[in-house]
Amino acid sequence: MLENCGGDNGDDERWSLHPDEASQTKFRQVSSIVCMPPPDQVLENVLEIVLCFLTSHRDRNAASLVCKSWFRAEAQTRQELFIGNCYAVSPARAIDRFRGVRSLVLKGKPRFADFNLVPLGWGARFSPWVAGMSPAYPWLERICLKRMTVADADLVLLARSFTSFRDLSLLSCDGFTTAGLAAIAENCRRLRSLDLIENDVEDDEDEVVDWVSRFPPGKTCLESLVFDCVGFAVNFGALEALVARSPRLRRLRVNDYISVGRLCRLMSLAPQLTHLGTGSFSTFEGEGDFRAILESAFMASKSLVCLSGYRNLAIDYLPTIYPACANLISLNLSYAQITADMLGPVITRCHNLQTFWVLDSVRDEGLQMVAATCKNLRELRVFPLDPTEDSEGSVSDIGLQAISEGCKHLESILYFCQSMTNAAVVAMSNNCQDLLVFRLCIMGRHRPDHLTGEPMDEGFGAIVQNCKNLTRLAVSGLLTDNAFSYIGKYGKSVKTLSVAFAGNSDLGLRYVLEGCPKLQKLEIRDSPFGDAGLLSGIHHYYNMRFLWMSSCKITLTGCKEVARRLPHMVVEVIRDRPEDDSGSFMEKAYMYRSLVGPRNDAPPFVKLL
Amino acid sequence: MEGRTDLEYCDNLEATELRLGLPGIDRAAAVSKANKRASGDDCDLKRSPPKAQVVGWPPVRSSYRKNSFQEKRLEAADIAGAGIFVKVSMDGAPYLRKIDLRIYRGYKELREALEDMFKFLPFPSLQCHEILDVEACNESEDAIAYEDKDGDWMLAGDVPWEMFISSCRRLRIMKGSEARGLASSP
Numbered sequence: 089m090l091e092n093c094g095g096d097n098g099d100d101e102r103w104s105l106h107p108d109e110a111s112q113t114k115f116r117q118v119s120s121i122v123c124m125p126p127p128d129q130v131l132e133n134v135l136e137i138v139l140c141f142l143t144s145h146r147d148r149n150a151a152s153l154v155c156k157s158w159f160r161a162e163a164q165t166r167q168e169l170f171i172g173n174c175y176a177v178s179p180a181r182a183i184d185r186f187r188g189v190r191s192l193v194l195k196g197k198p199r200f201a202d203f204n205l206v207p208l209g210w211g212a213r214f215s216p217w218v219a220g221m222s223p224a225y226p227w228l229e230r231i232c233l234k235r236m237t238v239a240d241a242d243l244v245l246l247a248r249s250f251t252s253f254r255d256l257s258l259l260s261c262d263g264f265t266t267a268g269l270a271a272i273a274e275n276c277r278r279l280r281s282l283d284l285i286e287n288d289v290e291d292d293e294d295e296v297v298d299w300v301s302r303f304p305p306g307k308t309c310l311e312s313l314v315f316d317c318v319g320f321a322v323n324f325g326a327l328e329a330l331v332a333r334s335p336r337l338r339r340l341r342v343n344d345y346i347s348v349g350r351l352c353r354l355m356s357l358a359p360q361l362t363h364l365g366t367g368s369f370s371t372f373e374g375e376g377d378f379r380a381i382l383e384s385a386f387m388a389s390k391s392l393v394c395l396s397g398y399r400n401l402a403i404d405y406l407p408t409i410y411p412a413c414a415n416l417i418s419l420n421l422s423y424a425q426i427t428a429d430m431l432g433p434v435i436t437r438c439h440n441l442q443t444f445w446v447l448d449s450v451r452d453e454g455l456q457m458v459a460a461t462c463k464n465l466r467e468l469r470v471f472p473l474d475p476t477e478d479s480e481g482s483v484s485d486i487g488l489q490a491i492s493e494g495c496k497h498l499e500s501i502l503y504f505c506q507s508m509t510n511a512a513v514v515a516m517s518n519n520c521q522d523l524l525v526f527r528l529c530i531m532g533r534h535r536p537d538h539l540t541g542e543p544m545d546e547g548f549g550a551i552v553q554n555c556k557n558l559t560r561l562a563v564s565g566l567l568t569d570n571a572f573s574y575i576g577k578y579g580k581s582v583k584t585l586s587v588a589f590a591g592n593s594d595l596g597l598r599y600v601l602e603g604c605p606k607l608q609k610l611e612i613r614d615s616p617f618g619d620a621g622l623l624s625g626i627h628h629y630y631n632m633r634f635l636w637m638s639s640c641k642i643t644l645t646g647c648k649e650v651a652r653r654l655p656h657m658v659v660e661v662i663r664d665r666p667e668d669d670s671g672s673f674m675e676k677a678y679m680y681r682s683l684v685g686p687r688n689d690a691p692p693f694v695k696l697l
Numbered sequence: 698m699e700g701r702t703d704l705e706y707c708d709n710l711e712a713t714e715l716r717l718g719l720p721g722i723d724r725a726a727a728v729s730k731a732n733k734r735a736s737g738d739d740c741d742l743k744r745s746p747p748k749a750q751v752v753g754w755p756p757v758r759s760s761y762r763k764n765s766f767q768e769k770r771l772e773a774a775d776i777a778g779a780g781i782f783v784k785v786s787m788d789g790a791p792y793l794r795k796i797d798l799r800i801y802r803g804y805k806e807l808r809e810a811l812e813d814m815f816k817f818l819p820f821p822s823l824q825c826h827e828i829l830d831v832e833a834c835n836e837s838e839d840a841i842a843y844e845d846k847d848g849d850w851m852l853a854g855d856v857p858w859e860m861f862i863s864s865c866r867r868l869r870i871m872k873g874s875e876a877r878g879l880a881s882s883p
Contacts, residue, residue: 204810533751
């Protein structure tokens with residue numbers, strides 16, 4: 089800290105020395121002066137200590153803008169690096185600025201990649217990042233990746249480079265196999281969590297590696313092991329032994345190759361679990377009846393607050409979880425095809441439930457039961473058993489209305505249905521004013537209010553008007569430009585907006601782009617918005633993380649105009665066919681701000697303007 | 698803009714198709730259900746005929762789509778409801794893909810998914826035939842072939858869907874000329 093405090097402040101009188109005396113005199117001066125660094129240095133020291141308490145990256149970004157000194161102090165002390173779009177900055181640049189990073193959060197592909205709208209091989213590879221970080225961040229402890237392509241080689245490099253590595257979270261990633269997992273298990277001796285959530289693990293069946301056996305012998309530091317997305321059997325003996333020697337294990341989510349018999353054994357070894365993913369929750373061939381044992385296992389697991397799994401639920405086994413229900417904060421039954429009758433005895437015991445995910449097979453009746461009991465519900469997701477447009481609607485406006493009346497503290501909802509009414513949506517906007525996330529998916533495209541025949545404009549309008557804290561909105565059903573004018577007028581906190589098969593004209597897009605100052609993520613598909621709408625957002629695109637528009641009415645000309653007027657925007661046009669259709673509408677356009685210009689790893693079907 | 702316009706035509710073809718297999722899970726059943734509902738409900742009179750599937754709609758992740766096929770009666774040799782995963786290779790493509798045959802309802806959906814997966818490689822426009830008609834293939838046409846449990850390579854589309862998914866071991870998208878050779882062999 090006794091280094092020169094920088095060239096910005098010229099008044100370094102205390103340190104001015106004759107050049108030829110410099111080296112010797114400097115040391116003498118240091119020893120004779122009672123360590124009094126210049127005031128700016130003091131300030132920077134204090135600042136660094138104070139900044140340690142700033143954890144939010146937004147706050148840190150703001151602090152770094154105050155002046156150069158603050159910029160430096162902040163850059164030195166930032167421990168968690170959050171990069172919302174891996175192409176907004178390059179590894180080299182990020183590493184150059186932030187030297188002391190311990191934790192990385194990195195997101196890649198646009199969200200619509202989850203629904204097969206982004207072709208294979210588009211990008212978001214983790215390789216250049218891990219290659220850059222490997223020499224630069226030897227103390228890296230935590231990596232969280234979302235929608236990135238992660239190769240086995242990347243995992244091997246990761247495991248070898250970071251000796252203090254503790255937490256790995258992979259969400260919706262692809263590109264790796266069990267061989268990569270084995271490298272992590274084997275080499276990360278301080279591993280605390282390995283959370284694999286909804287990834288596409290791409291092994292060949294004959295090449296599956298026994299990764300669970302690769303954890304080193306002796307007590308582990310494991311607190312969280314989540315592998316329900318790994319679609320291959322694991323070595324159960326090794327898993328059992330691993331759980332037995334992991335006294336700190338709190339979260340365990342197994343895949344559907346674990347039967348109830350095996351689950352019982354794991355639970356008996358780890359009664360301290362707080363989060364349990366139950367695997368298949370059925371018996372395998374010749375296993376016998378485990379209901380009594382399982383029920384006592386749930387009785388003994390007094391710390392359980394979160395249950396999930398039920399990938400292939402044997403309905404006779406559902407009652408075994410009753411003893412655990414009263415303590416549950418979170419319950420995920422979205423893989424279990426159950427009716428309201430089956431749900432009843434479970435949900436009526438779940439008085440403390442805050443998060444509930446379920447299939448619409450429980451129907452409106454099931455949702456009424458939820459509304460009657462779960463007064464503290466904060467998050468609800470209702471998924472479709474049959475995710476097609478023509479399926480029989482199982483939940484409807486009746487269920488939504490019931491939830492709104494019973495669960496007044498609701499903050500987040502994702503609701504799939506075949507049709508809806510404005511009245512129910514308006515009711516929700518009035519009853520649940522704490523809503524932060526409102527995602528309604530009316531699966532029938534362009535479907536109006538099924539009672540009045542009118543567009544769903546009024547319902548969504550009420551949501552943005554009454555739910556003042558709303559940050560995320562997904563709209564559906566028959567919607568005119570009016571819906572968007574409401575969003576633009578009232579949706580002042582909206583950050584994320586998802587639009588599909590909606591709107592009449594460019595006006596709709598204009599309303600949103602001109603009206604929503606906090607908008608950061610906008611994804612639109614199959615809506616009649618053209619170049620005029622696109623260009624109406626020029627003033628705002630630098631404030632956004634990204635804009636996605638597919639199957640709309642924008643043309644190459646419009647996209648080129650955006651690229652021309654906003655030099656720091658990267659505009660990608662993604663083609664499904666390699667033919668040249670310069671006159672027609674752009675199939676897919678994805679644009680985002682970037683500090684480093686167009687990427688150099690784009691595949692042939694991506695054109696960068 | 699939304700999908701292929703000739704799919705409406707294909708829906709009609711399905712009605713006349715002979716099928717073996719378990720009732721209640723094919724598209725025909727869903728269609729008739731939808732029609733019954735339309736006649737009962739006032740407002741549903743406005744509803745158009747059942748629409749063709751659009752890519753990525755409804756926005757449900759593939760792990761959830763599998764749920765619609767976790768019928769208990771579809772017990773096969775696989776364990777605990779795991780899907781039927783087969784490797785797919787395409788001539789000229791540098792990588793393999795793996796897909797779960799359980800999540801598709803028929804050949805049309807399978808072809809659409811494969812087209813989606815191998816999108817950026819030349820792939821001809823959809824031929825509107827539920828049962829792939831080899832005679833209609835021209836030189837540039839790609840065909841879907843599969844290796845069955847006896848190790849023989851067959852053209853996909855000749856047997857009923859359920860029979861196909863239970864005997865298919867791997868898939869290969871091959872060039873038209875080679876495919877014709879396959880079709881004409883005994």
